[in-house]
Amino acid sequence: MSALDTAYLLKWIIQPERRGNSWRLTIKEQRRRLDRLLCKNPSLQARLSEIITEVYGDAVLMAAREMDCAEDNLPADLPFTIEQVFTEWWPN
Numbered sequence: 475m476s477a478l479d480t481a482y483l484l485k486w487i488i489q490p491e492r493r494g495n496s497w498r499l500t501i502k503e504q505r506r507r508l509d510r511l512l513c514k515n516p517s518l519q520a521r522l523s524e525i526i527t528e529v530y531g532d533a534v535l536m537a538a539r540e541m542d543c544a545e546d547n548l549p550a551d552l553p554f555t556i557e558q559v560f561t562e563w564w565p566n
Contacts, residue, residue: 479504479559480526480533484548485541487565508560522556 482501486493512518518525530552538545554565 476504477529477532477536480530481536483554484533484537487553489541505560526552526556
């Protein structure tokens with residue numbers, strides 16, 4: 475699982491004024507990659523909660539770097555569900 479999708483979802487939530495097609499397409503691409511990864515490795519399904527928790531820290535660092543802010547300014551805990559990461563859900 476990549477932290478990239480989660481980082482872009484964080485940016486999407488925190489910087490709505492900067493949302494654009496590039497971010498949207500990056501999120502969609504990563505979701506497709508995650509879907510393929512899970513199809514090829516179904517045993518990962520049982521570990522999704524653990525994995526997303528592990529990569530969330532990386533996602534926070536990526537998003538903070540790209541937004542040029544302190545990681546403390548981002549949610550300490552995942553602000554969306556695992557299902558939302560993998561589906562066509564878009565934060566308002």
